[in-house]
Amino acid sequence: MPKPKQRAARRLLIVLLVLPGCGAYDKVGLLAYEQVKSLYTVCNQKNAEQLERAAEKIAEAHEVGKLSSQEVEWLEAIIADARSGQWKVAATKCRRLMEAQVEH
Numbered sequence: 269m270p271k272p273k274q275r276a277a278r279r280l281l282i283v284l285l286v287l288p289g290c291g292a293y294d295k296v297g298l299l300a301y302e303q304v305k306s307l308y309t310v311c312n313q314k315n316a317e318q319l320e321r322a323a324e325k326i327a328e329a330h331e332v333g334k335l336s337s338q339e340v341e342w343l344e345a346i347i348a349d350a351r352s353g354q355w356k357v358a359a360t361k362c363r364r365l366m367e368a369q370v371e372h
Contacts, residue, residue, distance in 0.1 A: 293342060293368035299329060300339040301369060307346055308362035314355045323347050 296304070303326055310318045326343050329335045335343075342365060349358035 293365045294338070295369060296339050296365070297336070299334050300343065301366070303343055304362050304365050307343065308359055308366065311350050311355050311359035311362060319347065319350050
């Protein structure tokens with residue numbers, strides 16, 4: 269049976285492998301940023317009902333051209349993780365996407 273440190277190291281490795289490019293996010297528009305902030309809250313609360321509402325809003329915004337295809341791709345990947353129960357992974361992706369918006 270693996271020791272606690274070994275299990276923690278394996279979990280960290282899995283998370284790093286799951287994250288897209290570990291910071292490969294680019295700048296997004298204001299609406300996409302607002303949506304990712306909302307998704308971050310939803311993921312931290314593990315709220316499946318609010319997740320579906322957020323997914324609908326994102327799809328509607330994309331249909332009318334308010335979100336780019338790239339923004340929607342990133343947001344939908346987060347939603348897919350949350351839908352599969354990977355709430356922490358989804359929240360981490362949200363945080364990384366938000367952090368990518370900060371000028372250093």
